[in-house]
Amino acid sequence: MPYRVNPYLITRSLHPENQETPIHFLRQPAIPEEYFFKRNHFFYPVPGQNSYQLQVKGKVTKSVNFHYDELQRMPSRKLKMVLECAGNKRSKFKPKVYGEQWEDGAISQGEWQGIPLNTLLAVTGVDPDVREVVFEGYDTGRRTDINEVVPFARSLPLQKALHPDTLIAYKYNGKPIPFKHGFPLRLIVPGWYGMASVKWLKTITLIDETFKGPFQTIDYVYYPDENSSLKAYPVSIINVNSIIQQPLDRSVIEQDAEHIIEGIAWTGKGDIKQVQVSFDKGKVWREAILTNTSSTAYGWTKWHINWKPPEIGEYTIQARAVDSAGRRQPEKALWNKKGYGFNAVSEINVKTE
């Protein structure tokens, strides 16, 4: 099948295909397919057919195969949400870490439509001893670290799986999900980093133990510094974070003019309450104006602030977001071996003349 390749995305790896979005394209509230970043651990699977079925099995009263067509007739929900890779901004860690060197663009936002997973689990029944729900995709490949061929599979704690916003999605921005983003069915877990939202869903299995797949126990774990007293723990909720989209980093701008500094901010916990901007390396923080704050439960918030550079010279512009859970972007991100969750204060440099 021929797929269109968008020349404006930045390729971090060709096979599997990993591409990020230049941040100036992240301005619409619903990002179209051609500007949607791609993160794949394996080659693309064989595309699903319309006769496609989703099997729900394991510790259930009865296993059920749900047909793609039947799913579309069940009561659905629509959610506009940020999908961000846990490795977004990895290239900014110091010291550097291994893995795709994402800059700021492994993030997107769009509207997903699907059936709450709890609707399907009400049909199958859930055994009382269930602890986790495992989601397996159609894509498989050899992991050289464990020398095994495995599918991409992830689990959720039962409580998160039952949350009404955890969806089995079949539409993106009002159309069937683009193949590279999970057609025909994709799990959608708002508020969690992207690895939780399993594409090309094949099976759902309820288990009474903790899932030990490599994408759960080797990858997507915060391994802090060797010397640190912090213990390794799994990657889940999106950190509070932001980007400065205008001006772009290392721009040369006019001194004797009013500039609009703008960007987006997002979080996996509550919503964005505040964005502060500094033009003097953190001595003074000014409040940015937030727009579209309502309607953004899982979406990003746009912010802007006006600025007239006081003199000719070089400036560092910094932005830090605060969420309704009271979390704020830290001065220094928590360094971890695999480079997840980078959310230090956002920073660009400009020169005025």
Ligand code: MTE
């Ligand atoms: N699902 C499958 N089946 N295979 C994958 O490799 N990658 C995950 C997640 N779901 C992945 C997957 C990761 S790490 C991210 S960040 C998102 O999908 C990326 O979604 P996208 O490619 O639609 O942007």
Ligand code: MO
């Ligand atoms: Mo990811």
